[in-house]
Structure formats: C-alpha cells, structure tokens
Amino acid sequence: MNYIAVQDSRIPKLGFGTYRLNGNQCVDAVRDAIEMGYRHLDTAVMYGNEAETGEGMRQSGVPRHDLFVTTKLWPDSLTPVSIRKTVSESLKYLKSDYIDLLLIHWPNPSIPLEDTLGTMDQLRQEGKIRFLGVSNFNIAWLERAEKTGIPIITNQVEYHALLSQDKLLSWLRDRNMFLTAYSPLAKGRLVYHPVLQEIGKKHNKSATQVALGWLVQQDGVAAVPKASTDEKRRKNFNIFDFELDPEDLERIALLEKDQRFVDLPGIAPEWD
Ligand SMILES: NC(=O)c1ccc[n+]([C@@H]2O[C@H](COP(=O)([O-])OP(=O)(O)OC[C@H]3O[C@@H](n4cnc5c(N)ncnc54)[C@H](OP(=O)(O)O)[C@@H]3O)[C@@H](O)[C@H]2O)c1
Numbered sequence: 001m002n003y004i005a006v007q008d009s010r011i012p013k014l015g016f017g018t019y020r021l022n023g024n025q026c027v028d029a030v031r032d033a034i035e036m037g038y039r040h041l042d043t044a045v046m047y048g049n050e051a052e053t054g055e056g057m058r059q060s061g062v063p064r065h066d067l068f069v070t071t072k073l074w075p076d077s078l079t080p081v082s083i084r085k086t087v088s089e090s091l092k093y094l095k096s097d098y099i100d101l102l103l104i105h106w107p108n109p110s111i112p113l114e115d116t117l118g119t120m121d122q123l124r125q126e127g128k129i130r131f132l133g134v135s136n137f138n139i140a141w142l143e144r145a146e147k148t149g150i151p152i153i154t155n156q157v158e159y160h161a162l163l164s165q166d167k168l169l170s171w172l173r174d175r176n177m178f179l180t181a182y183s184p185l186a187k188g189r190l191v192y193h194p195v196l197q198e199i200g201k202k203h204n205k206s207a208t209q210v211a212l213g214w215l216v217q218q219d220g221v222a223a224v225p226k227a228s229t230d231e232k233r234r235k236n237f238n239i240f241d242f243e244l245d246p247e248d249l250e251r252i253a254l255l256e257k258d259q260r261f262v263d264l265p266g267i268a269p270e271w272d
Contacts, residue, residue, distance in 0.1 A: 002240050004178050004222055006131065006153050011068055011101075013216040014237065015040030017182065017226035019047050025228065030056025033233050034067065042156075042182075042224040043094075044072035044105055045086060050093035058095055069094060070101040070156075070180075070224075072135055073116075075108035075267065080119040087123055103133045103156055106267050107141045117150045135182075138269040139171050146175070156180035159221070161190060161211050161252050162259035167272045173220050181215050184223040187261045195251055203242040206235060213239045214252055 003010035016033040018026060018041065026049045030041060034057065043053040050071060057067055071094070077086045090099060102120055107113065123129045134145060135156035145152055155172060159165045159181035172179050185208060190196055196207035205213065208225075215223040216239060227233045244252070260271070 002216070004220065006178075009068075009130070011178075011222065012038070012040040013222045014038065014212070014239070015042045015068075015070070015180070015222060015224035016233070017042045017224040018049055018053055019044070019226055021052070021226065021228065022047075022049050023052065026052035027056045027059065029228065029233070031059040032230055033237075034060035034062050036230075036234055037237055038233070039066060040068045040070075040222070040224070042070045042180075044074070044103075045077070045090060046072065046074045046105060050090055054094035054096065064096060068100045069096070070103060070133075071099055072103040072105035072156075075104075075106045075111075078104060078108050078111040078116040080115055083116065083119045083123070087128060091128065098127060099129045101131045101133055101154070102129045103135045103154075104137075106136045106264065107134070107269055108267075113141070113144055114148050117145060117148050117152075121150045133180075135180075136264075136268060138272050139168065141269055142171065152177065154178050154180050154222070156182055156224075158183045158260060158262045159215065159223075160184050160186045161193070161196065161214055161255055162186050162257065164257035169218075169220070178220040178222055181221060181223040183262055184215050184225050185211055186259065189259075189261070195255060199244070199248045199251060202248070203244075205239070205242055208232075209235060209239050209242075210244070210248075210252075212236055213242060214244060214249075216240070217244060 016038045120132050131153045133154040190211040193207045196210040200210045225236045
C-alpha cells in the first residue's frame with residue numbers, strides 16, 4: 001500500500017513537496033524529511049531549489065539509490081536543445097548522475113509534444129533519467145502523448161478531497177499509470193476541515209492525516225504534501241497505520257468536489 005510498483009521499482013506513495021521552500025530552509029527540510037523516512041522528493045526547475053534539494057539529499061547520508069527524486073521542465077524549456085541544457089543543470093544542482101522522474105510541468109501548445117517527449121526519451125535511454133511523466137495534462141494532452149508510444153508513468157495534478165479527478169484517474173488506471181496528487185491538502189485548506197476532523201477523531205488522526213490517508217489508500221495515487229516544520233512533516237508521514245471505512249469514504253465523497261486552487265490562465269489546459 002505504501003508503494004506504487006513500476007517495472008522493477010517501488011515508488012513511495014508519499015513524497016515530500018518542496019515548492020516555496022528555499023535556501024537553507026529547503027536544505028534542512030529535505031534532510032529532516034529524509035531522516036524521518038520520506039524517500040520521495042518533489043522539486044522543479046521553477047521552484048529554484050534543486051540545488052538545495054540535492055544538498056538536503058546529500059546531507060541526509062541516505063544512499064542515492066534509496067531516494068526517488070522528481071523534477072520538472074518549465075514550459076519555456078521544452079525544445080530539444082533547452083531540455084538537454086536544463087537537464088544537465090538539474091543533474092549538477094541535484095548532485096546526481098540521474099533524475100528518477102522528469103515531468104513536463106505544464107503543456108506548451110507552441111512546442112511539439114512529440115519532439116519534447118522524444119528528447120526526454122533519448123535522455124532516458126542515455127541513463128540520465130529513469131522515468132518520464134507529465135504534469136497538468138488533461139486527457140486530450142495525455143492522448144497525444146500516448147500516440148508517441150513513449151512510456152510515461154504519471155500525471156501530476158491537483159487532487160484532494162475537495163476536487164474530483166475521477167475521469168482522469170480512470171483514464172490513467174486503464175493504462176497502468178498513476179496519478180500524483182499535488183496540493184493534496186488543498187494548499188492547507190483541509191487542515192481544519194470539520195468533516196475530516198470528525199472522521200479523524202474516530203481513528204485518532206488529524207484532518208490533515210485523513211486527507212492524505214484518503215489519497216494514498218486509493219489505487220494508483222501518490223501524494224506530495226509540503227510542510228515547513230518538522231512537526232507537520234512527521235504528522236504527514238504518519239498515515240499508513242489506519243484505514244478509512246466505507247462510512248468515512250461516503251462522507252468524503254459527499255464533500256464539494258469542484259474546488260481548484262491552482263490554475264494558470266493562459267497556460268493551463270481545459271480541465272477534464
Ligand atoms: N505540478 C505542479 O504544477 C504543482 C503545483 C503545486 C504544487 N506542486 C507540488 O505539490 C507540493 C504540495 O502542494 P502545495 O504546497 O501547493 O500544497 P499542500 O501540500 O496541499 O499544502 C501545503 C500547506 O499546508 C500546510 N501543512 C502541511 N502539513 C500540515 C500539517 N500537518 N498541519 C498543518 N498544516 C500543514 C503547509 O504549512 P507550511 O506553510 O508550514 O508549510 C502549507 O501551508 C508542492 O510543494 C509541489 O512540490 C506541484
């Protein structure tokens with residue numbers, strides 16, 4: 001339950017999100033997260049913290065092959081030349097010979113997706129990237145990616161108890177791909193959610209833990225919450241020792257499911 005099996009790898013369902021963690025705060029947060037058991041880290045070129053993420057990984061002392069690190073290409077660097085340049089910088093910042101998972105952060109209609117994925121796939125074959133994926137893709141974009149025949153393993157999108165991703169999830173599951181839930185706490189809005197708090201009381205868990213447990217208890221769903229403090233990171237990690245029952249699931253299913261908190265007008269595709 002704690003992992004998603006992809007080929008001969010096990011990807012931890014719970015990752016640590018690093019957006020808005022910068023400088024030493026990011027180094028310390030990544031190191032502490034790894035020390036308390038996180039093995040999956042989520043960064044991006046756009047976050048400006050790949051070097052700090054890499055430094056936190058190094059300081060943790062955990063062998064590189066025991067960590068799974070995702071980074072993402074911003075839509076302005078999706079041409080073959082830009083991708084090669086960006087990836088070589090990311091590798092340098094991450095202090096690593098390879099990236100576990102490279103995502104296209106947002107689709108870019110003005111650069112042919114086929115060329116972008118083709119270059120990413122070459123880098124995979126060269127051993128610089130282990131897995132490829134996308135982020136903020138709708139089904140139409142995913143279908144275009146699928147036509148290339150280049151294997152992608154995940155679509156990272158906003159997903160939490162207040163936003164349905166049923167359509168996307170079933171598309172991904174049909175193809176044995178997983179969904180990585182970003183902003184899994186609805187950017188903190190679920191922390192004091194009364195229904196989740198009530199459900200949590202029954203299991204001796206907080207609303208936050210219920211929100212994350214609800215995600216990772218689903219087939220083919222991973223989640224990457226961000227937390228700036230040791231206490232929050234620890235709580236978020238402590239979600240694999242309880243199970244929501246059918247009544248809990250029913251109550252969560254009845255929450256409003258159209259609350260999207262991340263959108264980039266002009267860049268975002270038409271959401272499913
Ligand atoms: N692919 C994309 O386009 C995309 C977009 C957005 C995010 N992401 C990824 O997803 C990650 C998470 O998303 P997010 O940062 O937007 O939102 P989030 O994880 O849903 O929420 C983060 C907020 O919740 C608070 N929080 C976390 N754990 C808590 C706890 N146990 N108790 C109380 N408060 C808690 C955090 O507090 P603090 O302020 O103290 O940290 C922060 O304010 C990002 O870091 C990034 O890696 C990807």
